[in-house]
Amino acid sequence: MTYLRDVGALTRKDLLLELRARETLPSMLLFVLAALTIFHFALPRGTGETAARGLLWSALVFTALLGLTRAFVAEREQGMFDALVLAPCDRSAIWLAKSLAVFAFLACAELVALPAFAAFFTGIDGRTVAAVALADVGICTVGTLFGAMAVAGRARELLLPLLFLPMAIPIVVGGVGGYLWFLVLYDAIFALLAWALFEYVVAET
Amino acid sequence: MKLPALAAACTGLMGLAVGLIFFYAPTDADQGFSQRIFYFHVPIALTSYACFGWGAWKALRYLRTRDERADTESYVAIHQGVVFGALTLITGSIWAKASWGVWWSWGENQLVLFLVLFLFYCAYFMLRFSVDPGPARANMSAVYALFGVVLIPVSFLAIRLSQKFIHPVVFNAHGPQMAGSQFFTFCVAFVAMLALFATLYQVELAGKRIDAHVRELRELLR
Numbered sequence: 001m002t003y004l005r006d007v008g009a010l011t012r013k014d015l016l017l018e019l020r021a022r023e024t025l026p027s028m029l030l031f032v033l034a035a036l037t038i039f040h041f042a043l044p045r046g047t048g049e050t051a052a053r054g055l056l057w058s059a060l061v062f063t064a065l066l067g068l069t070r071a072f073v074a075e076r077e078q079g080m081f082d083a084l085v086l087a088p089c090d091r092s093a094i095w096l097a098k099s100l101a102v103f104a105f106l107a108c109a110e111l112v113a114l115p116a117f118a119a120f121f122t123g124i125d126g127r128t129v130a131a132v133a134l135a136d137v138g139i140c141t142v143g144t145l146f147g148a149m150a151v152a153g154r155a156r157e158l159l160l161p162l163l164f165l166p167m168a169i170p171i172v173v174g175g176v177g178g179y180l181w182f183l184v185l186y187d188a189i190f191a192l193l194a195w196a197l198f199e200y201v202v203a204e205t
Numbered sequence: 206m207k208l209p210a211l212a213a214a215c216t217g218l219m220g221l222a223v224g225l226i227f228f229y230a231p232t233d234a235d236q237g238f239s240q241r242i243f244y245f246h247v248p249i250a251l252t253s254y255a256c257f258g259w260g261a262w263k264a265l266r267y268l269r270t271r272d273e274r275a276d277t278e279s280y281v282a283i284h285q286g287v288v289f290g291a292l293t294l295i296t297g298s299i300w301a302k303a304s305w306g307v308w309w310s311w312g313e314n315q316l317v318l319f320l321v322l323f324l325f326y327c328a329y330f331m332l333r334f335s336v337d338p339g340p341a342r343a344n345m346s347a348v349y350a351l352f353g354v355v356l357i358p359v360s361f362l363a364i365r366l367s368q369k370f371i372h373p374v375v376f377n378a379h380g381p382q383m384a385g386s387q388f389f390t391f392c393v394a395f396v397a398m399l400a401l402f403a404t405l406y407q408v409e410l411a412g413k414r415i416d417a418h419v420r421e422l423r424e425l426l427r
Contacts, residue, residue, distance in 0.1 A: 182366060
């Protein structure tokens with residue numbers, strides 16, 4: 001129960017921070033709309049539906065990447081990591097809370113992106129929505145762990161895409177193909193791994 | 206020192222493997238002479254998996270024991286894995302050109318998987334070199350290496366889902382689909398390639414240890 005309360009408090013902190021500063025979510029929204037507009041001009045006329053569906057996935061992955069890059073910046077710049085690590089809570093709670101916050105931002109961005117996609121290109125069925133939701137879980141869990149690694153390095157923003165994109169390839173395959181069972185499998189495996197290993201990532205920083 | 210003995214064994218095995226590949230193994234009826242690259246390509250690919258697996262095992266050892274040597278060993282194994290991975294991509298590409306007339310085929314699962322792994326493990330070095338040496342770097346490298354070894358089967362499944370299967374299937378549930386002499390040559394080539402990995406691993410590790418030792422001595426003299 002304490003674990004859940006810790007997670008709740010940490011998530012609330014992140015959401016409150018975003019509500020006051022309004023840094024991450026507006027940039028994600030603008031980015032995904034701009035990306036969809038670019039795709040309209042990048043796609044040859046008449047290739048429409050099939051090609052656009054694939055591009056939706058790349059837009060979502062890159063939008064998520066934008067949010068993940070920002071996820072730990074405040075912690076790093078204000079030296080909050082030390083305080084979080086010292087706090088008497090399980091360290092994986094930090095990871096879970098951050099994943100939930102990033103998931104919330106990503107879901108908000110998609111609430112705009114998916115209708116926009118449907119309006120610009122082609123309609124979306126329930127299967128795609130389910131696939132997007134499942135993919136979000138995988139993106140947020142893995143991305144948060146790698147985000148915590150990336151901010152420790154000197155390269156920071158540069159590093160996260162390099163670390164994360166190869167991990168995102170299976171998500172894109174599952175999403176484009178609509179293999180929901182595969183996405184569930186991916187989420188389960190990597191969420192468990194990230195949950196178990198996060199403590200090592202922040203332990204010595 | 207056991208390194209010279211290992212190197213000698215590796216040279217002998219490699220010579221034997223090359224001899225078997227070119228003079229003992231029968232020429233493939235379907236693909237002709239170019240099929241012989243199979244005896245290099247597949248052992249290199251399997252050795253690369255072995256490197257990544259060994260690197261992940263050492264990473265796990267590091268997280269449990271906090272032994273700095275395990276961290277170095279994990280790094281060296283993954284370094285060798287990336288070298289063998291690059292060789293897999295190159296030999297696979299040559300084979301694809303020889304048998305299908307194209308340098309790259311997205312239909313070939315193993316090649317695409319190696320591309321994904323190659324990208325993933327190249328980022329390992331970016332991560333490692335952007336963090337200052339110390340326990341934090343060792344921890345992150347170890348976590349990343351463990352993710353890598355889990356990513357291998359997941360990616361394999363993903364790639365298999367994503368495309369039709371046109372890669373020649375040599376191994377399946379009914380055992381190897383080749384003649385005895387071919388299988389023997391393959392096994393020798395595989396063992397030789399593993400010996401090459403072991404030798405290179407020991408050589409690089411010896412270099413790293415001397416490097417660390419020299420640095421310690423320099424600190425003492427300062």
